[in-house]
Amino acid sequence: MQITNDIIYVGVNDHDVDLFEGQYIVPNGMAYNSYVIKDEKTAVVDTVDAKFTHEWLDNVGQALNGTKPDYLIVQHMEPDHSANIENFMKVYPDTKIVANVKTFTMMQNFFRKMELEGRKVEVKNGETLSLGKHELTFVFAPMVHWPEVMVTYDSTDKVLFSADGFGKFGALDVEEDWDCEARRYYIGIVGKYGAQVQNLLKAASGLDIQIICPLHGPVLTENLGHYLEKYNIWSSYSVESEGVMIAYTSVYGNTKKAVEILADKLKAKGCPKVVVCDLAREDMAEAVEDAFRYGKLVLATTTYNADIFPFMKTFIDHLTERGYQKRTIGLIENGSWAPMAIRTMKGMFEKSKGITWLNNEVKILSSVSEENMEQMEGMAEELCKEYVAQSGETANKSDMTALFKIGYGLYVVTSNDGTRDNGLIVNTVTQLTDTPNRVAVNINKANYSHHVIKQTGVLNVNCLSVEAPFSVFERFGFQSGRQVDKFAGKEVLRSDNGLVFLPKYINAFMSLKVEQYVDLDTHGMFICTVTEARVMSDKETMTYTYYQNNVKPKPQTEGKKGFVCKVCGYIYEGETLPDDYICPLCKHGVADFEPIG
Numbered sequence: 001m002q003i004t005n006d007i008i009y010v011g012v013n014d015h016d017v018d019l020f021e022g023q024y025i026v027p028n029g030m031a032y033n034s035y036v037i038k039d040e041k042t043a044v045v046d047t048v049d050a051k052f053t054h055e056w057l058d059n060v061g062q063a064l065n066g067t068k069p070d071y072l073i074v075q076h077m078e079p080d081h082s083a084n085i086e087n088f089m090k091v092y093p094d095t096k097i098v099a100n101v102k103t104f105t106m107m108q109n110f111f112r113k114m115e116l117e118g119r120k121v122e123v124k125n126g127e128t129l130s131l132g133k134h135e136l137t138f139v140f141a142p143m144v145h146w147p148e149v150m151v152t153y154d155s156t157d158k159v160l161f162s163a164d165g166f167g168k169f170g171a172l173d174v175e176e177d178w179d180c181e182a183r184r185y186y187i188g189i190v191g192k193y194g195a196q197v198q199n200l201l202k203a204a205s206g207l208d209i210q211i212i213c214p215l216h217g218p219v220l221t222e223n224l225g226h227y228l229e230k231y232n233i234w235s236s237y238s239v240e241s242e243g244v245m246i247a248y249t250s251v252y253g254n255t256k257k258a259v260e261i262l263a264d265k266l267k268a269k270g271c272p273k274v275v276v277c278d279l280a281r282e283d284m285a286e287a288v289e290d291a292f293r294y295g296k297l298v299l300a301t302t303t304y305n306a307d308i309f310p311f312m313k314t315f316i317d318h319l320t321e322r323g324y325q326k327r328t329i330g331l332i333e334n335g336s337w338a339p340m341a342i343r344t345m346k347g348m349f350e351k352s353k354g355i356t357w358l359n360n361e362v363k364i365l366s367s368v369s370e371e372n373m374e375q376m377e378g379m380a381e382e383l384c385k386e387y388v389a390q391s392g393e394t395a396n397k398s399d400m401t402a403l404f405k406i407g408y409g410l411y412v413v414t415s416n417d418g419t420r421d422n423g424l425i426v427n428t429v430t431q432l433t434d435t436p437n438r439v440a441v442n443i444n445k446a447n448y449s450h451h452v453i454k455q456t457g458v459l460n461v462n463c464l465s466v467e468a469p470f471s472v473f474e475r476f477g478f479q480s481g482r483q484v485d486k487f488a489g490k491e492v493l494r495s496d497n498g499l500v501f502l503p504k505y506i507n508a509f510m511s512l513k514v515e516q517y518v519d520l521d522t523h524g525m526f527i528c529t530v531t532e533a534r535v536m537s538d539k540e541t542m543t544y545t546y547y548q549n550n551v552k553p554k555p556q557t558e559g560k561k562g563f564v565c566k567v568c569g570y571i572y573e574g575e576t577l578p579d580d581y582i583c584p585l586c587k588h589g590v591a592d593f594e595p596i597g
Helices: 050-064 085-091 101-110 178-204 224-235 254-268 284-293 310-321 341-348 370-390 400-405 448-456 470-477 544-551
Strands: 007-009 012-014 030-032 035-037 043-045 071-073 096-099 120-122 128-130 135-140 150-154 159-161 211-213 241-248 274-278 294-304 328-334 362-364 411-416 421-426 429-434 437-444 458-464 506-520 523-535 562-565 571-573 593-595
Touching (some): 012 050, 035 050, 071 085, 096 101, 101 120, 178 224, 241 254, 241 284, 241 310, 254 294, 254 370, 274 284, 284 294, 284 310, 294 310, 294 370, 328 341, 328 370, 362 370, 400 429, 400 437, 421 437, 437 448, 437 506, 448 458, 448 506
Parallel strands (some): 043 071, 096 120, 159 211, 294 328
Antiparallel strands (some): 007 035, 012 030, 035 043, 150 159, 411 421, 411 458, 437 523, 458 506
């Protein structure tokens, strides 16, 4: 398969494998990818699983078409990608192996009789290798998902060889949805290492990438923003889809009955998606995938041998070992004489970050009682509070307790210029009076939203909750609505004034009508009356201090020389920062950079 004029796919499809890594069901097989880059010098990128030695060598030979390879680039030493290094070197003994020091250490352990003396090109992070017109840059990606991993960027064809990043289950000769199998692959294989993936995404953000060549799954050539967004969501442990997953185990059917009742109540209250999973019967990897996909999880199980039912225990272990966090969890227990499942399940999450426990718990004694019905009604109301508030039909649009969410917080102000929606981050919103309800909003005149709101006289203030991830600040704070459609590709919800309000990461929003404008030199103050107010959740409001301490990424400056952006943490490595330099992440100029150290 020809990827570009000079890059050829030489990988293989495996339809014999039933369990990838001995645990993940792969009904559509698996692809082991490898690539050839032809130039003045020729490089082969990674090998394949040991079962496909001859097929792969045939593919490589056909791509080389009589030429000899100069380099074998080894990005990852897991055997499904490295097993044929020694076989390749026997066929092409004059080839140099390009790898980092950790890779060579592992290589010697895997291939103890292979002679490496004089055949190594040891590269460091950020170093380059010229093949002629193709310039390759090596970027280390430790623990994505082994410590030696690196990725390779070809600046000529703008290709990122991404190792296990952006991979998926499934052979390449089978058509299937990328998101589902890539999500299951990511969470199962890489899920524990979200922080490391975030570091890699930050490094990649400064590159012009037009093609992604992973070691599993299809070569990605279109709509790359979609795949990058998915990886950002998964690796930041953000909520991907709105809805509730109910995971349960049931011995004699009573716990199952409770789950079915709760599911019906959730659907009746407008929950956008209810996923019910019998942990004893569903593939565990699929169950784990759904738990990470949705923002709310209900666990229902029996007390069993003074513990919890084994499938539930295994499920929770899978979640916690993969860093499960930033989720809302509700608990249902069943027991006939000494129920302790709720206490046990809570204890298993004691090291998980950002878990919000529902106030309503369901405690069943053998079979569902009237009291349990009331408990499940309370649980359903708590889980669906924001969904009820999002709906124009069911929302309480005069809930002035929304004003209690105003503090020294951070807000997304949304507006519309007549052609598209816009939004920006502000930190100065103040309630002025309560009869009538008046609110003041300060906006910098340099912001496009200031111009729009002055023209239209209407705006929405979205009160960000502590659940808001850094991606919200990137979207609404690091780019201008003059150049960027900040809601492109997003499904939007609208209040009665026609403006957008955020579907998640807020605890309230208010629709405002401008009554007076005060010129404050660099800023403008819009004094407004409240025309609509909804409370979305009971989560705390995001303060500026909380953002600085818990949301804004901490720049990894240790051992580096250069400058760091005070707004987003991007690191520019170099002795001198150019006067016209613009941060590739937040688009701020040199005034917002400071020297490292």
